[in-house]
Amino acid sequence: MAEIDYSKRSFNYYPTNAIVFAKCIDGRWTKPEVTPDFNFSLHCFAGVFHYAPSCFEGLKAYRGVDGRVRLFRPDENAKRMQSSATYLDMPAPTMEMFIDMCVMCVQANWEHIPSYESGASLYLRPVLFGINPQLGIKSAKDVMFAVMASGVGTYSGGKSLTAVSAVMSRNYDRAATYGSGGYKLGANYAQSLHAYNLAHKMGYRELLFLDSATHSHIEEFGSSNFFGIKHGCYITPNSPSVLPSITNKSLRKVAEEFGLKVERRTIFVDELETFEEVNSCGTAVVITPISRIDDKATLESGTITREYRYSETCGPISEKLYNRIVGIQKGLEEDTYGWCMFVNDPK
Ligand code: PLP
Ligand code: COI
Numbered sequence: 628m629a630e631i632d633y634s635k636r637s638f639n640y641y642p643t644n645a646i647v648f649a650k651c652i653d654g655r656w657t658k659p660e661v662t663p664d665f666n667f668s669l670h671c672f673a674g675v676f677h678y679a680p681s682c683f684e685g686l687k688a689y690r691g692v693d694g695r696v697r698l699f700r701p702d703e704n705a706k707r708m709q710s711s712a713t714y715l716d717m718p719a720p721t722m723e724m725f726i727d728m729c730v731m732c733v734q735a736n737w738e739h740i741p742s743y744e745s746g747a748s749l750y751l752r753p754v755l756f757g758i759n760p761q762l763g764i765k766s767a768k769d770v771m772f773a774v775m776a777s778g779v780g781t782y783s784g785g786k787s788l789t790a791v792s793a794v795m796s797r798n799y800d801r802a803a804t805y806g807s808g809g810y811k812l813g814a815n816y817a818q819s820l821h822a823y824n825l826a827h828k829m830g831y832r833e834l835l836f837l838d839s840a841t842h843s844h845i846e847e848f849g850s851s852n853f854f855g856i857k858h859g860c861y862i863t864p865n866s867p868s869v870l871p872s873i874t875n876k877s878l879r880k881v882a883e884e885f886g887l888k889v890e891r892r893t894i895f896v897d898e899l900e901t902f903e904e905v906n907s908c909g910t911a912v913v914i915t916p917i918s919r920i921d922d923k924a925t926l927e928s929g930t931i932t933r934e935y936r937y938s939e940t941c942g943p944i945s946e947k948l949y950n951r952i953v954g955i956q957k958g959l960e961e962d963t964y965g966w967c968m969f970v971n972d973p974k
Pocket of ligand 1 (some may be wrong): 849851875
């Protein structure tokens with residue numbers, strides 16, 4: 628295979644060898660299959676085409692400095708998918724099945740795992756969706772679970788830790804107060820697509836969502852959680868309508884290890900001006916520093932009501948957190964928490 632220049636890749640779909648799938652029909656799971664066929668044949672009345680009984684996950688396989696391949700906390704992704712499926716009242720894979728199929732997918736795409744030196748990774752996208760034909764509004768009875776992979780570069784396509792701009796407004800919400808924001812449902816992302824497109828057209832990389840009830844406090848970015856640093860504190864929103872990020876959960880541990888005070892609480896918009904460092908965090912974005920947040924009454928408006936400026940480079944504390952977490956993922960630092968799971972070379 629020709630050498631791939633991963634520095635030219637962003638967070639995108641790039642062809643790999645195979646996917647792994649299994650179906651749950653009438654409560655019984657089929658044996659997981661590895662296939663080079665990337666097309667599913669589905670009944671056109673399948674629930675997924677109508678009422679969005681669909682959830683997904685995202686995790687990465689990293690090639691470490693020692694050449695070994697690691698998955699980062701796949702048990703957490705399995706649990707989150709189970710919680711998303713429970714919310715949708717549909718069947719979910721067991722934790723063992725979820726992890727086994729992720730491992731099978733990594734092994735089937737072994738030569739697509741980027742080298743350690745490239746700084747890139749093999750992104751796994753487990754998806755779970757309703758396949759039984761239906762017309763009435765009901766949860767899916769039968770589901771397909773598939774794990775796909777793509778060798779990805781950074782989320783922005785630039786160098787790691789490149790700062791990006793964000794915008795927030797009060798006329799698009801991601802998640803309702805008592806809605807589904809705390810689950811990783813496809814439907815949540817559908818709600819953000821139009822607003823994202825508008826933000827991108829205006830030159831912003833990120834979109835920061837506020838709480839839908841009052842639009843007075845920070846929830847999260849469209850792709851990731853929010854965290855800010857000030858006065859030796861790691862501060863991140865505490866809201867049931869924010870996705871419980873595995874990266875954020877891990878960073879809170881690492882922050883404590885570094886002697887930072889960790890606060891999960893309401894962050895009012897006005898507090899934005901007091902942060903020394905502001906970042907997005909997640910599997911895809913890792914830690915991405917935010918250089919500026921523009922506040923607009925409406926996303927379409929040409930007027931910026933207020934702007935919050937941060938450094939154009941990653942702040943020192945955020946960089947330390949980045950180095951520790953990425954160090955664990957890539958075998959540069961001792962995995963004192965037992966977060967990594969090794970995947971063996973299939974050959
Ligand atoms: N918030 C949103 C909306 C996301 O899409 C993601 C990505 O999965 C995250 C947060 C970060 O979650 P995690 O760290 O588990 O990838
Ligand atoms: C991830 O970070 O794994 C995600 O799923 C975010 C993606 C939707 C941009």
